[in-house]
Amino acid sequence: MEKYKYIFGPIPSRRLGMSLGVDLVPYKVCIYDCVFCEVGKTLKTVNIRKEYIKKEDILGELERFLGNFSGQIDHITLTGSGETTLNVKLGEIIKEIKEKFTYPVAVLTHSGNITDPHVRLELSYADVVCPSLDAATQEVFEKVNRPYHGVKIDEIIVGLREFREIFKGTMFLEVLLVQGINDSEGELEKIGEAARYINPDSIHINTVDRPGSYPEAKPLLPEQLEFARSILSKYHPNVRVLSRSYKHLEKPQFSSEEDLINELMNIIRRRPMTVLDIVTSTGSDFFEISNLVKKLQQENLLEEVKLNGNKFYKIPSKV
Numbered sequence: 569m570e571k572y573k574y575i576f577g578p579i580p581s582r583r584l585g586m587s588l589g590v591d592l593v594p595y596k597v598c599i600y601d602c603v604f605c606e607v608g609k610t611l612k613t614v615n616i617r618k619e620y621i622k623k624e625d626i627l628g629e630l631e632r633f634l635g636n637f638s639g640q641i642d643h644i645t646l647t648g649s650g651e652t653t654l655n656v657k658l659g660e661i662i663k664e665i666k667e668k669f670t671y672p673v674a675v676l677t678h679s680g681n682i683t684d685p686h687v688r689l690e691l692s693y694a695d696v697v698c699p700s701l702d703a704a705t706q707e708v709f710e711k712v713n714r715p716y717h718g719v720k721i722d723e724i725i726v727g728l729r730e731f732r733e734i735f736k737g738t739m740f741l742e743v744l745l746v747q748g749i750n751d752s753e754g755e756l757e758k759i760g761e762a763a764r765y766i767n768p769d770s771i772h773i774n775t776v777d778r779p780g781s782y783p784e785a786k787p788l789l790p791e792q793l794e795f796a797r798s799i800l801s802k803y804h805p806n807v808r809v810l811s812r813s814y815k816h817l818e819k820p821q822f823s824s825e826e827d828l829i830n831e832l833m834n835i836i837r838r839r840p841m842t843v844l845d846i847v848t849s850t851g852s853d854f855f856e857i858s859n860l861v862k863k864l865q866q867e868n869l870l871e872e873v874k875l876n877g878n879k880f881y882k883i884p885s886k887v
């Protein structure tokens with residue numbers, strides 16, 4: 569069996585379904601040295617865009633993988649063991665994946681160079697972008713993300729807003745909270761204000777779920793995550809906590825499957841939607857919605873329509 573250097577998964581993701589990961593940068597080529605990083609310590613932060621991994625090598629491997637794979641893939645997710653957007657061929661890679669394959673493309677970024685208009689334009693070719701914002705003041709930003717010198721959080725917040733203005737796809741703003749570092753009420757209020765200004769489709773709160781690079785990076789307790797959720801919810805209607813430790817506190821948005829189906833049919837009646845659109849508007853899991861959509865299709869209550877490689881669902885005209 570061929571070993572792949574840049575491709576991993578597909579792995580199940582609550583926001584993206586079955587996600588096939590593609591590494592665009594090698595180990596710890598990164599603008600940050602986050603206190604919670606699961607990959608390892610960044611020995612030297614960098615902020616130069618280069619073709620760290622050759623576009624042809626990435627696309628060639630992806631082609632070989634997909635040629636041999638027949639399972640489920642909901643998204644091809646561009647990521648890296650560092651900052652994805654440091655690969656200067658990011659835009660070309662997204663475009664070529666979309667030309668060659670039919671899967672939607674998601675990109676994970678920690679936003680360190682979202683101030684660069686080229687990065688914003690290239691990211692805008694994706695279907696889903698998940699940028700991070702773990703702080704809103706320079707002091708806390710430096711503690712939690714330990715950025716390359718000269719990187720300013722105020723400029724990143726403006727860059728994220730400017731990106732939102734040109735990006736037509738789905739934007740999930742990721743906020744990772746570390747106990748005693750970026751979880752004070754004051755910082756959360758400022759992150760909330762920044763998030764309102766940026767205007768993503770949803771905000772996803774997370775905490776340290778696996779051992780990080782630095783032992784001082786401690787997770788928030790479920791009650792602290794709930795507190796953070798209540799603060800950010802003052803600034804945005806769609807805030808979810810994704811941490812595994814919070815799962816038992818998570819209140820179902822809908823009291824029964826019937827309620828969820830009613831809401832789903834209600835929103836689809838207004839306009840055709842993808843599974844991801846429904847996930848974003850209902851705050852439900854990708855897999856829950858994906859299974860429900862399949863069931864409603866089998867019952868002829870929904871029909872699939874393809875447009876630009878995306879699968880939309882609509883109410884059949886006779887229903």
Ligand code: SF4
Binds near residue numbers: 605610649651
């Ligand atoms: S930006 Fe990502 S890869 Fe870089 S240090 Fe932070 S968590 Fe690790």
